[in-house]
Amino acid sequence: MDLEERLGILAENAKYDVSCASSGSRREGRDGIGNAASCGICHSWTSDGRCVSLLKILLTNACIYDCSYCINRRSNDVPRAALTPEEVAELTIGFYRRNYIEGLFLSTGVVRGPDHTMELLIRAARLLRETHRFNGYIHLKLVPGADPLLVEQAGRYADRVSMNIELPTRESLKLLAPDKNRDAIVGPMRTVSGLITRSREERRVSRKAPLFAPAGQSTQLIVGATPESDLQIIRLAEGFYNRLAMKRVYYSAFIPVGDSRHLPALPGPPLLREHRLYQADWLLRYYGFAAHEVLDEARPDLDLAVDPKCGWALRHLHLFPVEVNRAAYEVLLRVPGIGVRSAKRIVRARRQQHLSFDDLAKLGVVLKRARFFLTARGKRLETLDLGESVLRALLTAPAPRPKARQLSLFDGVGGDESVSVLTGEL
Structure with a gap:
């Protein structure tokens, strides 16, 4: 395939990852090009009314895992493509200079293993920061099971990092994503949280201390692929906010992407449920509500009729x-x-x-x-x-x-x- 065909495949498959948002970063462009502004750097509207955008792509959609809910799973017959870290860096700079984008959201399937995949992502970010001297916004996905030293290295180059929890419970993850381990996801989240806290403390002492993911970390939950209640989902999100200082938890309505006896037969994505979960999440983050106030055992699911x-x-x-x-x-x-x-x-x-x-x-x-x-x-x-x-x-x-x-x-x-x-x- 030529570069344009590969880019089309990898950009199309990246749309299923919704965990990208405004940066909250203040990485200034002093001796390079671009900058990350705290007002927001994403494909959305910023607080000052500007519309800004990211190049949102996968490094590759080839994957050694076989997650039932994922379009890029090993057993799914879809066209496969890959970019090298050098191509990702060149594309990002090329699009930036044409004023198409202001930053990069880079995710990937897992190839060979978590450490090898993480090294490829880091190399792309390193090329942008050190070779092209790009100071714009970079969001990197972390690979579950990757070495903690690689996780720390990724956070030194990225404004935001994220690792998707995907499903609310261990049982659901084991059923639909048998190659993944919940501890391999939550463990790095705790590591990232500690590194962000340490970096902020060091920055208070010296402004020359290196940045580590200044825009924080985020995660994503798939809604509707498994039978968990909204109460379970909201409690999990509350735990992320309170214990890991998570910047955002994103909710993605399950979209059937293939046949599996473990997946529900839904007439369509539960978009209204996703919408209500975002509203409940907003109550947790900004309105002082606790999860047990929004929902309880007597009412474990959100009312779709009212917010x-x-x-x-x-x-x-x-x-x-x-x-x-x-x-x-x-x-x-x-x-x-x-x-x-x-x-x-x-x-x-x-x-x-x-x-x-x-x-x-x-x-x-x-x-x-x-x-x-x-x-x-x-x-x-x-x-x-x-x-x-x-x-x-x-x-x-x-x-x-x-x-x-x-x-x-x-x-x-x-x-x-x-x-x-x-x-x-x-």
């Missing part, structure tokens, strides 16, 4: 309404329709005056939801004593359109939710 924050509020109607002019910031965050930014605006604005519902609308509060759970100056917009069933009917998203389409960060499930998802206002 998780509304679901929690409907189960705790005895806590509402709250007075917007007196409620603590942490309490405001739990009101449906009030997000992190609008809660901060409320706290600042009420120092100057008592807020009304008209003021709340100007501050970005989504009154379509918040009006049922708030009072302003002691008054309510809704005079009826609404029960849970009425509230649920008012808050439930409308039925989906006949033609389904994949949800994105810019697509709400209904009504004004498109705005709330984009701005983080749940």
Whole structure:
């Protein structure tokens, strides 16, 4: 195959890995080309309104593993291709100079063994950093089972590293990915977490101390390939955030990519479930919720009809309404329709005056939801004593359109939710 054909195959197969995001890195380009800005470096919109992009490719889609859920598994009959580290470096620099990209997301199948594969990834990153003096964003995938010294070396060149946990439990991993070992995945995650912490402490002492994955680490979970509940998934994510200081946990709706007696026969990817898990994840990261508050043993799965924050509020109607002019910031965050930014605006604005519902609308509060759970100056917009069933009917998203389409960060499930998802206002 020529280079263009190989690139087409490897870029197409890279789309199944969703764990790439804004960098959070401040690697400055002083004596080379490019830079990684903290405002974000990914195929998305940054906080200042820019659209930036990554070259997202696999080094190779050949793999010695036979994971049932993976399109690149050993037993799957698909066209195989590979790039050399030198070709990856040349492609990245070529695309950057043409202003097509601002960084690189490099993943791979496993060839020969974890250490050999990891060495190839590191060589590509080293060529970019040392030969081409590229200071832009680099995200490297870590290979489960690779030597810890190689993991440390990868983090010296990359802005972000990631290793996919893929499935929530040991049993599921053993069933669908018998060549992989959970300890070989979680162990390096702990190593990376410790190295990031050590690097940040060293940087406080000396700004000349070497960087190690300044944008942190991330991971990915496949949703719907195995029977685990949403509660199990959210608890696992909470553990990653609390114990490993994980930057992000990504959720990928299972897409059937072949026949296997171990895989469920789904009519389509569970995209709405994936969407709800991202919303629940947002509550853990920014809204002060714990996993046991979002879900419990009595309700182990997320309600697809309403977002998780509304679901929690409907189960705790005895806590509402709250007075917007007196409620603590942490309490405001739990009101449906009030997000992190609008809660901060409320706290600042009420120092100057008592807020009304008209003021709340100007501050970005989504009154379509918040009006049922708030009072302003002691008054309510809704005079009826609404029960849970009425509230649920008012808050439930409308039925989906006949033609389904994949949800994105810019697509709400209904009504004004498109705005709330984009701005983080749940």
